[in-house]
Amino acid sequence: MKVLEVNNLHKKIGKKEIIKGVSFSVEEGEIFGFLGPNGAGKTTTIRMLVGLIKPTSGSISICGHDLQKESVEALRNVGAVVENPELYQYLSGMENLMQIARIRKISKEEVLDTIKLVGLENRIDDKVRKYSLGMKQRLGLAASLLSSPKLLILDEPTNGLDPSGILDFREVVKNAAKKRGMAVFVSSHILSEVQNLCDTVAFINDGVIKAVESVVNNSMKTEKDIITLVTTSNKEAVIKEMKTLGFVQSCKITEKGIEIILEANTTSKLVKNLAKEDFNIEEIYKERKGLEQRYMELVEGGIR
Template sequence: MNQIVTTQNLSKRYGSKYCVKDINLSVSEGDIFGFLGPNGAGKSTTLKMILGLMRPTDGNVKVFGKDFEGNRQLILSQTGSLIESPSYYAHLSGLENMRIVQRLRNIPEKNVSEALKIVRLENQKDKKVGQYSLGMKQRLGIAMALLSIPKLLILDEPTNGLDPAGIGEIRELIKSLPKRYGMTVLISSHLLSEIEQIATSVGIINDGNMMFQGNMDELKNKSHPNIMIKTRNNLLAKELLSDKGFSPFYREDSLVFGNLTDEQVIQINRSLTSANIDVLRIEENKKNLESIFLEITGKGRSL
């Protein structure tokens, strides 16, 4: 599969401190790549270096298989982006704002109506942007990024500040782009639930270091599910199973075990029933994306 974006040892240092260190990013054609990490992890800095808005301290960037240096104009003509927050003239209408960008980028005028239609703003195009809701402004920013119907779309925290309905709209829009227009999407976020719902591949960055990169199934498989067993006498059950080499811990009213095979679950159940300890419930507790993130980074903090 073609690699649309690749970085090699991409780094950015301010003084003696690296905010991005040796990032090797790989985004395949047709992917929705979720770039995930806490605020301040280095996501925006990495995206700015990919777009040529910031010069790397070390490393290099290739987009569409070409070095950014020397191919800047060609790469940017096929790339759309929304970094941090949309820029617009509040006293002008959505359509007038779009036409300014269209002329600046020398893009066919027919693309304006197409981009507004994609983000469902065609009925509000004549309204002043200063009167737009936050969600409409965000959609206008995405429409500007889509004006050239680019091969690569880079969105930095596109759902920031939106209500649940606005987040849902942006999510459905992004999910439709690869199939509808053959776009590759690189989207950064600190909202784990959003990335889980839209991304085909994911990269996790923390303190400027890439902690994980792969598809969503690979990420979920990084953490084996816990087995939770509830009995009528958890204290006695824990003593019995500890003698047999198991190391459960308490969570609420159950005993929790780490990575167990099916055979081990059968063995535990037999041991408990043989000792006349009633087993009330055995359940598998799969970890969510946030738990896996915290496990990978070793950080006891939420995003």
């Protein structure tokens, strides 16, 4: 089931068009990454998704409800965690959550279940001012999960967290998505975090989605392959020969050996040519740069 559907979304602020025909959808149980550089349009898109600003044109549907026409019904299905969750520092974690639970008529049993889900059982009665940034992020996540949303929106959720906090938060989000069958929308500019967390990634730049692609085993399909070749032959001779091959785009000597950039799925042709020329090859392997490489291809215009 499609939890979130965005169709041909446009947004103008003054005379400047910020979002230019953005379309994508997020399925139930899917963790969807929204990746792009600062100023690409990520925050503007999120502000439209949560109803803070209206699109100039286009539509947003959440669980079948048009956000423009049925905002209450649509937003009832949404939970969100922004960079710094708003929390009462002088209250305990439990008191913060119970404030929300009373307003939304949520039982204490559901609160306790959510606390367990985010792994705060041992510190939930401490004052929030004593929490680390990672613990505050977990509490903010718990607050957003109390109403059992169908769509969870995370805006730069790991900013400021140390490596341990990032790992913990990632596992909590994956666990929550799996156990509750939520669709999760994650906006970030941190490549490694998106690659390790998401099932699908949309690449946005200058208000335009360049591609929407799947992440499989922490890797992605790329337009080019990068091969490293370790050889005892004359490296200049190898490079000269490689440059005669139409599917090879560039060659250079690096600390590892010879780096060869070639068209995707042409590695076997490269190996055949190397064997034919009888070069002394000690090792040949593919550099699996995954999301980083794909980001450079789509957003930055090529591999650096």
